[in-house]
Every structure is written in structure tokens, then in C-alpha cells.
Amino acid sequence: MSDEEDYMSDAFLQKLPDTRPGLLxxxxxxxxxxxxxxxxxxxxxxxxxxxxxxxxxxxxxxxxxxxxxxxxxxxxxxxxxxxxxxxGKSGVGRTEPIPVEVKLGRGGLGREADQKRKKDQQVQMHKHWSAKRRKMEAEHKQTFMRRMNERIKNKNVDKDLYKSQKVCEQLDSQMGITQPHEAFFWPEALLPRQAEEDDDDINGVGEDERLDRMQPGYSGYVQDDVDDDDDNDDDNDDDDSRETEEEPAASYSVEEMLDVLTIYLRTKHKYCVWCGTKYNDKEDLMKHCPGNSAELHEDM
Known part of the structure; x- marks a missing residue:
């Protein structure tokens, strides 16, 4: 019995008309x-x-x-x-007829080409100003990030300076030192009255002589500025008649004050504020301390 004769097969049912009642x-x-x-x-x-x-x-x-x-x-x-x-004579000319360009608008000849040229100019101008605007935004972003980094760096420098001043006051007190080596070596609240009144000359020691006592080589920011030209030129002159001119105390920035104080802590007390450690001697300090700046301690 084939599928066409089978009354229950799908082929037979598909041939039947759809007599189901609809909504219409x-x-x-x-x-x-x-x-x-x-x-x-x-x-x-x-x-x-x-x-x-x-x-x-x-x-x-x-x-x-x-x-x-x-x-x-x-x-x-x-x-x-x-x-x-x-x-053409040499056979390098056209192989197809010139195409027909249908003019659909009602403008004069050349108007559509001129409009296209102006539109292209506007697109190029828009691209130019867009690129210039993106460049300016990138420069503003870099300037902003640089200012923020400088602000954060200055804030960290102030924090490191205050921490160094507190440590310097504690270490000096442990050694029986009652006056700071420099006025900015101790916190302002802990400065003696004498140091507040006379910041230029503490214990009769001059600025150049105090800096000369420190061992150089730890910092690239502060250098000894001792003028020894008069010692070589005026050997035969009388010492009493020699005129000495005292220079006023140098005005340091926050970074320079931190640098000078770091040299003092490392030379006098063998202490590194970023390591938070007081070393035994100079060899121990140079061996175990990465350096005299916060950047050298970042990778630790």
C-alpha cells in the first residue's frame, strides 16, 4: 500500500483542503x-x-x-x-563608450561639482578641527595629570620632612643635644626659644661651617658652597686687616630642607627615614639602604 493510498499518511493529508472554521x-x-x-x-x-x-x-x-x-x-x-x-592610432585609447551622466537637478552647469567641492572642504575642515581638539584635550589631560602628580609629590615631601624632623629631635635628644643643628631639623613646636629668635647662628657656628661638617656624596641637590679664593690670594696680608663678609642664611625649599636633613640623619645618626632603621655604622647603611630618596625605596 503506497503513501498516496494510505489515508493516515502526511502526503495524503496535505492534499486535502483546509476546512477548519476561521474567525472570518x-x-x-x-x-x-x-x-x-x-x-x-x-x-x-x-x-x-x-x-x-x-x-x-x-x-x-x-x-x-x-x-x-x-x-x-x-x-x-x-x-x-x-x-x-x-x-586611436596606437591602439591605447578607449575600449568603451563615454558613459552618460544624467543631470537630475535644475541647477546650472558646474553647480553640483562646486557643491561637492564645498562639502569636501567642510568635511576636511571638520576632521582638522576634530584632530586639533583631540590633541588639545590630550595636552590638557597630561597637564592635569602632571599637576596632580606634583601636588601628590609635594604632599609626600611635606609628610617625609615632618617625619624626619620628629625622628631627628628624638635621636638628638637621646644623644643629649639640646639645640637643633639647623632650625628646620626639628618640628617647629619643639624648637627652643633661642632657636626661634636666632635661626642664622646657633651655638656660634656659621652656615658654611655647619654644611662643611656633613659628609658629601649622599645627595645631588645640596652641595658645599665654600669660597676659598681669598685664602690663596692674600697669604701675605695681615689676618686682622682682612675683611670678611658674612652671607645671610640660605633659604631652602621643602625638597632642599628634606635633602639636607636626610644627609644629617644618615651622617650623624646612621638613620634612614624611609627604611625606618638606625644602622650600626656607615658600611651597614651603605650596604642595606637603597639610597637617600623615596624613589629609591619604592621597589623595596
Whole structure:
């Protein structure tokens, strides 16, 4: 028994008409089918607009190759031209006819090209200003980040200076030192009254002599500025008649004060504020301490 004869097979059931009741009445279904047929008939027999017909005819004519019935093509053939060859004496000219450009607008000749040129200029100008704006935003961002980094760095320097001042006061007190070596070596709240009144000369020791007592080599910011030119030039002059000119105490920035105080702590007490350790001697300090700045301790 084949599938067509089997009344329960899918092939047989698919041939049967759909007789299931719908939501629409028979009259509504009949009117819908009638309107659908009318629509198909109107689309089939509808007359196309003139512009559409012209475009179709033009494309059809341009797509068709020239035949021998064409007068110009027949003249070319008489002169030895064959289909597919390039025109010209040397045979390097055109192989296809000049394409037809249809002018759809009502503007004058050259107006569309001028509008296109202006539009291209506007696009290029927009790209130029966009790139310039992005560059300026990047520069502003870098400037802002640099200022923020400097602010954070200055804040850290102030914190390190205050910590170093507290440590210096404690270590000096342990050694029985009652006066700071420099006015900024101790916190301002712990400075003696004498140090507050006379910051330039403490215990009769001058600025150059105090800096000269420190061992150089730990810092690149502070150097000894001792003027020894007069010692070599005026050996035969009387010492009592020599005129000495005292220079005022140097005004240091926060970074320079921290640098000078770091040298003092490392030379006098063998202490590193960033390591937080008091070393036994100079060799122990140089061996186990990375350096005399916070940057050298960042990788620890």
C-alpha cells in the first residue's frame, strides 16, 4: 500500500483542503481574495512613470553593444576597427563608450561639482578641527595629570620632612643635644626659644661651617658652597686687616630642607627615614639602604 493510498499518511493529508472554521465569515474571505486579485492585476497592467521608462530604456540602450547597423560603428569597421579593440592610432585609447551622466537637478552647469567641492572642504575642515581638539584635550589631560602628580609629590615631601624632623629631635635628644643643628631639623613646636629668635647662628657656628661638617656624596641637590679664593690670594696680608663678609642664611625649599636633613640623619645618626632603621655604622647603611630618596625605596 503506497503513501498516496494510505489515508493516515502526511502526503495524503496535505492534499486535502483546509476546512477548519476561521474567525472570518465566508463573505469576508471572498472579498479579501477578490481585492487581492484586483491588486495583482493593477500592478501587472499599471503604466510606469515617464522618468522610470526613460531610465530603463537608457540603461537598456547603454548595456547593448553596437551592431553593424549603426552608422558610426560601420565606418569604424571599414577603417579596420574590430570589436574589443582600443581606438586611436596606437591602439591605447578607449575600449568603451563615454558613459552618460544624467543631470537630475535644475541647477546650472558646474553647480553640483562646486557643491561637492564645498562639502569636501567642510568635511576636511571638520576632521582638522576634530584632530586639533583631540590633541588639545590630550595636552590638557597630561597637564592635569602632571599637576596632580606634583601636588601628590609635594604632599609626600611635606609628610617625609615632618617625619624626619620628629625622628631627628628624638635621636638628638637621646644623644643629649639640646639645640637643633639647623632650625628646620626639628618640628617647629619643639624648637627652643633661642632657636626661634636666632635661626642664622646657633651655638656660634656659621652656615658654611655647619654644611662643611656633613659628609658629601649622599645627595645631588645640596652641595658645599665654600669660597676659598681669598685664602690663596692674600697669604701675605695681615689676618686682622682682612675683611670678611658674612652671607645671610640660605633659604631652602621643602625638597632642599628634606635633602639636607636626610644627609644629617644618615651622617650623624646612621638613620634612614624611609627604611625606618638606625644602622650600626656607615658600611651597614651603605650596604642595606637603597639610597637617600623615596624613589629609591619604592621597589623595596
Amino acid at each position: 465569515s465566508k463573505d469576508c474571505v471572498r472579498r479579501q481574495e477578490q481585492r487581492k486579485k484586483e491588486k495583482q492585476y493593477n500592478e501587472k497592467n499599471k503604466q510606469k512613470p515617464k522618468a522610470v521608462l526613460e531610465r530603463e530604456k537608457r540603461e537598456e540602450g547603454l548595456g547593448a553593444s553596437l551592431s553593424s547597423d549603426n552608422k558610426g560603428f560601420s565606418l569604424l569597421q571599414k577603417m579596420g576597427y574590430k570589436p574589443g579593440m582600443a581606438i
